[in-house]
Amino acid sequence: MTENDIFRALADPTRRAIFEKLATRSMNASALREGIAISQPAMSQHLTVLRNAGLVREERQGRFVNYQVDPEGLALIAQWFAKYRAYWPTRVDALKALLKDMDQ
């Protein structure tokens, strides 16, 4: 689970699609395949890459494996981007709104 693992995991558009789908709600590998044209082994391999990157967590439930977003990977990569926040043209207003959200 290194910075490099995370960037390389997110470099693949299929894996980003998987991650984005998991961000809406946690689900198992079969459910993840719905709507994404991909074979079962390919999905399994992608999930392994995402898991090794710390972007996804797995939890066995009988013969199913439930997957969910792992905050650790996101935190690590958010830290990387924070180093360059000076270059972000982010509006202060948008940040204030975000802060308000988090306070609630």
Add this chain to the structure above:
Amino acid sequence: MTENDIFRALADPTRRAIFEKLATRSMNASALREGIAISQPAMSQHLTVLRNAGLVREERQGRFVNYQVDPEGLALIAQWFAKYRAYWPTRVDALKALLKDMDQ
């Protein structure tokens, strides 16, 4: 300059090193090579990738080409991460400090 271009550009550790070096101060391609074991053509190719991703801007100055961080690419990718900010374990205090910095 798509989301995919940016992620793929950042997937390479050498390109991240180049970008990080440029984030400290803008410089030309020769100066960028110092400290990074890389040939001149390889550096040129990496800079092309970073430029196409919108992560870097170039500005001709005589026979030199000065490179600097382009905020556009960072903004686009920051937007992507913002979608998953709900998963970030970011401290509210850290955000408040950031907000304070930006107000100044």
Add this chain to the structure above:
DNA sequence: GAATCACATAAGTCCGTGCTTATGTGTCGG
């Protein structure tokens, strides 16, 4: 307990990509 299901792993193939060497293009100094 045998078949089926959900998923992982193995092995092979193909294509993209990062490197190299060689050469091209444009700019400056003498």
Add this chain to the structure above:
DNA sequence: CCGACACATAAGCACGGACTTATGTGATTC
């Protein structure tokens, strides 16, 4: 203008990665 310099582009190669088919593993159902 002519050599040197800063950088870009071309072409070829070698490796990694995403896919495939085939098979393995463990849990469930009847």
